[in-house]
Amino acid sequence: MEEQTVTAASVITFCGLLEDGAAALYEELARRFPAYGEQATAFAKECRKSKLLVLRTYQETITDAIEAGYAFGGLRLGDPLFGVALDEGMSAAEALGQASALEAAAAAFYVDIADRSQALLATIPGAFRRAGRTHAQRLQRLESLPR
Amino acid sequence: MAILDEPIKGVATLQNYIDGSWEDSEGPLRDVVNPATLKTIARVPISTKSELRRAVEAAQAAYPDWRRTPPLARVRCLFRLKELLEQNFEELSRIQTMEHGKTIDESRGETRRGIEMVEVATGIPSLMMGQTLEDVSSGIDEYLIRQPLGVFGIIGPYNFPFMVPLWFAPFAVATGNTIVLKPSSEDPLSQIHIAELAEEAGIPAGVWNVVNGGREVVDGMLSDPDIKGICFVGSTPVGRDVIYKRCGETGKRVISQCGAKNFALVMPDADIPKTIATCMTSFFGNAGQRCLANSNLVVVGQGMSADEHEAFYQQIAEAFVASASKISMGYGLDESIQMGPLRDVEKKRRVMSYIEQAEREGGQLLLDGRTPKLMGDYPTDAFLGPTVFGKVSPDMAIAREEVFGPVAALMKATDMNEAIEMIHANPFGNAASIFTSNGKWARDFQYRVECGNIGVNIGLVAPMAFFPFSGMKDSFFGTLHGQGQEVIRFFTESKVVIQRWF
Known part of the structure; x- marks a missing residue:
């Protein structure tokens, strides 16, 4: 299979899909398990904010002079991070477990792309780190929730 | 990977923007072709000299009022334009990819660079200030005022259809001049969209005009006595042997940014x-x-x-x-x-x-x-x-x-x-x-x-909007460069006043 090249544009699109996927998961979690509704709705809002942060940073700092097309050499963008619809009949504990897995993977992904984008303008890796931190903190909060 | 949605649907015939109105041209039409798909995405008119002349007359007529408009009011139009460019960031970028062929990252980068020109030009109330010195002699003060000149012609290249005209246009307008802009006939769509946004931003009729076309329009600009200066980016043979030479003959100011190796x-x-x-x-x-x-x-x-x-x-x-x-x-x-x-x-x-x-x-x-x-x-x-x-x-x-x-x-x-x-x-x-x-x-x-x-340790030495885009030898003909303080000096005349009160 042909190797897919990963450009800044494709990374940003991927981040958007990731955050949308995470937000959708929390919205579904809130709908199905009202006990966690308030918390999950707040998490969904955070995801949308992270999407905006990353997109805005990219659009505000990209110039025709940065190595946007070549900054992410070797990175592979799969799709498992946002294929996270909750299965029918899942318990609340299982749903929270799925959310935790997503958060852990997302936090690691952002750390990776922040490291890879050091050559770009500083605000780009900065935004990735900030988004990654949000995922990591959410993971902690998820794990502290009563099951 | 999926293809992003194409913002250009159908094949529109482009119009000129003269004196605040969108007008059909009488000139012949040329296809604008997306080089990646080879599909025609628009038809651009090759406007006539008389159409250019009307645009110059409109710009000339708009100049006195625009010049008298306070710099703060002028830049408020540019703040609105900047905001509209931001709102249309993605569409403008995709248009560039369709009309030119560059990648979407490159187009977005070009859009950002273009917007940065508008941002810097909004600083005109400070950037255009003159100088004053008291007591150059007993009881005598001397000061320098920067005044706009009138109508400027801007001739854009095909390689950066969105950004390059913005190296000049926002600075010309912010300093109180009016413009007639000719986009490259190969990829004019993003400039047409910018003109639509300039209209929406409330830039008065006649201040920002766009005339599509080719050599006839360029020739008309070079020979028009009401055009005070020309900004050109393109090849060295044209920039040196046509633009620079003709501007010299007709006494126009000129920025002619040319080829490179x-x-x-x-x-x-x-x-x-x-x-x-x-x-x-x-x-x-x-x-x-x-x-x-x-x-x-x-x-x-x-x-x-x-x-x-x-x-x-x-x-x-x-x-x-x-x-x-x-x-x-x-x-x-x-x-x-x-x-x-x-x-x-x-x-x-x-x-x-x-x-x-x-x-x-x-x-x-x-x-x-x-x-x-x-x-x-x-x-x-x-x-x-x-x-x-x-x-x-x-x-x-x-x-x-x-x-x-x-x-x-x-x-x-x-x-x-x-x-x-x-x-x-x-x-x-x-x-x-x-x-x-x-x-x-x-x-x-x-x-x-x-x-x-x-x-x-920089491969692509692209100066930011607040620095001049420099160039020497056969890469540049003129004195002052585009962008930054130099282009503000280009678009203004230095008037010196020496004053004494008896």
């Missing part, structure tokens, strides 16, 4: 992986259609034996070719693409002729891009892959002339003196770069090289 030196202490990564953007970004693109990579053997120098050259050549051969090509609206097509088939033919000539002249073809492999099913007519020649000598055509395509020439120089002599033997002087960890070498390079834009 940019050298990049790799010194023995350069960070090779970072240098090569930077070179990919510099040599092959925008498919090499940039006046700031590096095209000659000179491997310098400063302090090395002949064998060491050859080994260093081989190391660089292998790394360069390995990276270049991985560049993905296709339609720029596919986000995984790193390089799009040339602007049109004719331009590809021209670049191909340079490749053939280099082969005849004995160049060592290390990477041949003539049979490009595309991501996606697109006609290859305008696509040309990265092409790399090794052991190129300075007298070969690909080392001397502006190829304006994705063709790299790898060369050797025994030391920095020889490399600088190569640069100086070339008639162009737009940009030059050095890759090194040695501050003294970098400083010597910056000090000695006769080029307008110097990069130290």
